[in-house]
Amino acid sequence: MGDxxxxxxxxxxxxxxxxxxxxxxxxxxxxxxxxxxxxPVRWTADLAATALDLERxxxxxxxxxxTAEVYPVLLEAGVRVERCHDLAAVENLLRTHAGERFxxxxxxxxxxxxxxxxxxxxxxxxxDPAQNDEExxxxxxxxxxxxxxxxxxxxARRIAGIRPGQPxxxxxxxxxxxxxxxxxxxxxxxxxxxxxxxxxxxxxxxGPRPQHHGRPRLLQALAEEVSRLxxxxxxxxxxxxxxxxxxxxxxxxGVVLETTRAWELKQVxxxxxxxxxxxxxxxxxxxxxxxxxxxxxxxxxxxxxxxxPGGVVTGRWATSGGGALQIPKVMRGCVVAxxxxxxxxxxxxxxxxxILAALSGDRGMIAATADPDLYTALAQQALGRPExxxxxxxGLLAAMYGARANSPAMGALRRRFPQAxxxxxxxxxxxxxxxxxRSVLGRTCPPPESSxxxxxxxxxxxRSRARGRFTRNFVxxxxxxxxxxxxxxxxxxxxxxxxxxxxxRAELVFFQHDEVIVHAPATLAEAVVSAVVESGAEATSxxxxxxxxxxxxxxxxxxxxxxxx
DNA sequence: GCGGTCTGCGCC
DNA sequence: AAAGGGCGCAGACCGC
Numbered sequence: 001m002g003d004x005x006x007x008x009x010x011x012x013x014x015x016x017x018x019x020x021x022x023x024x025x026x027x028x029x030x031x032x033x034x035x036x037x038x039x040p041v042r043w044t045a046d047l048a049a050t051a052l053d054l055e056r057x058x059x060x061x062x063x064x065x066x067t068a069e070v071y072p073v074l075l076e077a078g079v080r081v082e083r084c085h086d087l088a089a090v091e092n093l094l095r096t097h098a099g100e101r102f103x104x105x106x107x108x109x110x111x112x113x114x115x116x117x118x119x120x121x122x123x124x125x126x127x128d129p130a131q132n133d134e135e136x137x138x139x140x141x142x143x144x145x146x147x148x149x150x151x152x153x154x155x156a157r158r159i160a161g162i163r164p165g166q167p168x169x170x171x172x173x174x175x176x177x178x179x180x181x182x183x184x185x186x187x188x189x190x191x192x193x194x195x196x197x198x199x200x201x202x203x204x205x206x207g208p209r210p211q212h213h214g215r216p217r218l219l220q221a222l223a224e225e226v227s228r229l230x231x232x233x234x235x236x237x238x239x240x241x242x243x244x245x246x247x248x249x250x251x252x253x254g255v256v257l258e259t260t261r262a263w264e265l266k267q268v269x270x271x272x273x274x275x276x277x278x279x280x281x282x283x284x285x286x287x288x289x290x291x292x293x294x295x296x297x298x299x300x301x302x303x304x305x306x307x308x309p310g311g312v313v314t315g316r317w318a319t320s321g322g323g324a325l326q327i328p329k330v331m332r333g334c335v336v337a338x339x340x341x342x343x344x345x346x347x348x349x350x351x352x353x354x355i356l357a358a359l360s361g362d363r364g365m366i367a368a369t370a371d372p373d374l375y376t377a378l379a380q381q382a383l384g385r386p387e388x389x390x391x392x393x394x395g396l397l398a399a400m401y402g403a404r405a406n407s408p409a410m411g412a413l414r415r416r417f418p419q420a421x422x423x424x425x426x427x428x429x430x431x432x433x434x435x436x437x438r439s440v441l442g443r444t445c446p447p448p449e450s451s452x453x454x455x456x457x458x459x460x461x462x463r464s465r466a467r468g469r470f471t472r473n474f475v476x477x478x479x480x481x482x483x484x485x486x487x488x489x490x491x492x493x494x495x496x497x498x499x500x501x502x503x504x505r506a507e508l509v510f511f512q513h514d515e516v517i518v519h520a521p522a523t524l525a526e527a528v529v530s531a532v533v534e535s536g537a538e539a540t541s542x543x544x545x546x547x548x549x550x551x552x553x554x555x556x557x558x559x560x561x562x563x564x565x
Numbered sequence: 566g567c568g569g570t571c572t573g574c575g576c577c
Numbered sequence: 578a579a580a581g582g583g584c585g586c587a588g589a590c591c592g593c
Contacts, residue, residue: 242589243572261573263580284574287587312584316577323585326576352577394578403581473582477577513577513583 016085017060018152019070020145027145031063035153041145048077061085063152065141067180075188080496086177087151089310091139093172093443094158099436102313102446103138166442171542172482176310178489182508183307183317185492189507190302191335192519198294198334205282209291219286222279229272240279288323289331297322307511314474315443315481316513325512335561337519340503344528345564346555347515348536350374353396354551355480358544359440362419369550382416383409399424400476402469424472431471432464439478440543445471483543483551484514490535491516498527517561525557
């Protein structure tokens with residue numbers, strides 16, 4: 001398959017290849033960017049060999065239904081691809097843009113069994129759509145190569161239709177697809193995780209690993225102490241895991257609580273509070289990131305998560321299993337580079353307010369982004385005091401999240417940065433009135449439920465306000481996600497272009513909203529730092545344009561994630 | 566016993 | 578000091 005008849009280049013020099021399972025092999029066909037075939041359908045029994053050959057010679061944009069289903073097969077065979085068009089992900093983008101409701105892309109692990117309609121191989125459409133039990137609204141895979149071709153052509157038409165109003169939409173499509181590739185690669189590579197350090201942290205905090213189920217020793221001691229201080233007995237111990245139990249116990253002690261949330265407990269003067277708060281903290285570590293978690297998710301020194309790009313309505317990534325996006329700070333020390341390797345960890349400091357500056361075009365706030373500590377600059381400009389950093393930070397975060405508190409700092413910010421605060425207010429009004437908002441590249445929030453205001457008047461107001469908070473935050477969070485996907489896309493491209501350094505190549509191993517970790521041979525450390533910084537600058541330029549906004553990306557080689565910040 | 570919802574808290 | 582946006586997860590809880 002060394003000849004180029006399978007592919008043809010489109011105007012931008014990138015050819016596309018549709019690929020669909022067919023019997024024991026795969027059908028492939030070259031198409032142009034508009035979706036029109038530019039060559040015949042070919043069949044191959046050996047996908048990996050064919051794909052490797054094409055990837056070496058033509059580097060096409062692979063067009064397939066869902067990256068998470070086919071890319072693992074290619075990676076397993078040693079084939080890494082440069083670019084793709086993920087039809088399922090793009091279908092979600094197009095449908096929400098057209099006003100349909102959001103359906104989270106399904107993780108592969110949680111694919112429901114399909115019984116008799118089960119697919120026989122990758123890309124096969126379900127034998128009988130009537131038997132398909134997927135939730136309504138979720139894009140279904142088209143049948144066969146012909147269906148795939150039509151889906152792709154349809155998407156090309158719809159994207160072209162969006163482009164005049166949303167010039168960034170093709171970039172959104174490309175970045176989302178690249179994110180899908182990166183997600184599979186990251187899940188496969190895994191995050192370097194020292195079970196030895198993990199064991200030590202757990203043992204230090206909780207006591208030795210219990211033989212069977214049940215609480216570790218120190219945790220059990222804390223539970224007993226809490227129970228005793230709240231009037232429990234050996235016969236009838238109070239269960240600190242049970243909110244109802246805790247509320248009852250406090251009430252008997254004369255303390256009336258609304259909830260057992262930490263912030264509320266902290267306001268109570270009672271000897272049991274300290275122990276209970278400590279218990280909650282440690283219990284959470286035990287249940288969420290304890291030995292059971294390690295057994296389930298860490299294999300051969302790597303934490304393998306399943307990442308789901310676009311799994312969140314705002315375009316943020318989700319994970320399925322393992323809670324990769326919720327690793328507690330106290331566990332970061334478990335993330336350590338292999339001997340002779342480094343971690344290059346980087347995060348975009350204060351991403352969301354910088355995004356706000358760019359979206360609103362507020363000159364004053366854009367100027368403030370030149371400061372590596374944006375909040376200090378804001379405090380200086382709005383309040384005249386750099387020491388007021390914390391007030392400025394809380395004020396701006398409250399404005400972006402929709403808190404009701406209207407602090408003096410927020411008022412000062414509004415006077416000094418009217419365009420920025422006005423953008424948030426307008427997004428909120430739009431949402432309250434049932435409208436939709438979009439990210440900078442065109443990712444679109446779902447419409448309200450058709451009957452969302454069909455409730456008693458006093459509830460209607462609350463709902464309306466809640467939706468205003470959602471859309472207010474959506475424009476920022478979704479645009480930040482646009483930026484982050486562009487960062488990931490650029491970084492994986494640069495890392496792939498790096499030479500392998502004897503022991504291996506630099507790999508993206510972690511991504512969390514605005515931060516990345518690359519695991520790399522130590523000799524490549526500086527090159528990786530440069531790649532990260534360049535990718536950040538590129539993302540800013542591509543997604544936000546040349547508006548003078550700075551999004552600093554602090555990247556440094558470290559041995560352990562605990563060294564970061 | 567099972568599945569759905571609630572609660573509370575980890576991360577951004 | 579107050580309790581605002583987005584998630585995933587585990588245990589408690591509740592109804593079947």
